Amino acid sequence: MLVEVRLRPGIADPAGATVEAALPALGFTDVGEVRMGKAIRLAVEAPDEDAARRRVEQLCQRLLANPVIEEAQVWVSPGEDL
Amino acid sequence: MLVEVRLRPGIADPAGATVEAALPALGFTDVGEVRMGKAIRLAVEAPDEDAARRRVEQLCQRLLANPVIEEAQVWVSPGEDL
Numbered sequence: 798m799l800v801e802v803r804l805r806p807g808i809a810d811p812a813g814a815t816v817e818a819a820l821p822a823l824g825f826t827d828v829g830e831v832r833m834g835k836a837i838r839l840a841v842e843a844p845d846e847d848a849a850r851r852r853v854e855q856l857c858q859r860l861l862a863n864p865v866i867e868e869a870q871v872w873v874s875p876g877e878d879l
Numbered sequence: 880m881l882v883e884v885r886l887r888p889g890i891a892d893p894a895g896a897t898v899e900a901a902l903p904a905l906g907f908t909d910v911g912e913v914r915m916g917k918a919i920r921l922a923v924e925a926p927d928e929d930a931a932r933r934r935v936e937q938l939c940q941r942l943l944a945n946p947v948i949e950e951a952q953v954w955v956s957p958g959e960d961l
Contacts, residue, residue: 799883801881801918802918803918803920813919816919816942816943819942820938820942823938823941823942825934825937825938825941825942827923827924827925827934828921828922828923828924828934828935828938829921829922830920830921830922831919831920831921832919832920832921833917833918833919834917834918834919834920835915835916835917835918836883836884836885836915836916836917836918837895837898837913837914837915837916838885838912838913838914838916839910839911839912839913839914840910840911840912841909841910842909842910843909852907852909852910853910855907856902856905856907856910859905859907860898860901860902860905860907861898872954
């Protein structure tokens, strides 16, 4: 499963701003709005996808994300192992 | 668009190992194989999804990922703005 942890809108993102500032010099004037987050891959033992998703959402609240400044989203690709 | 930058298999991941070591004490014995990567959100001006995807793959090679230790994957959700 993939967990995306994003900074909430309005929270300053210096890493993203640094990437964005480097883009014009590399010729990527067509790219913008860069925001850096975390992509966490993990495996869960669960009977089905819904149970695995709920379990990982608990884990996000406890450990993976700081809910004051971050929001987390759980992605499961079709056919992917949990 | 979402770019996931993962460490290649076999590359040491101290951040992921630290999260994994914390899981049993929090009661998450059913979660494992934790790998930490980057989740980069960005916007691209492009005529269609294929063009945007190609452009972001170029950007990954130039700036977002270190191809020696990392691999990048571009995700576009259905209906998502580019």
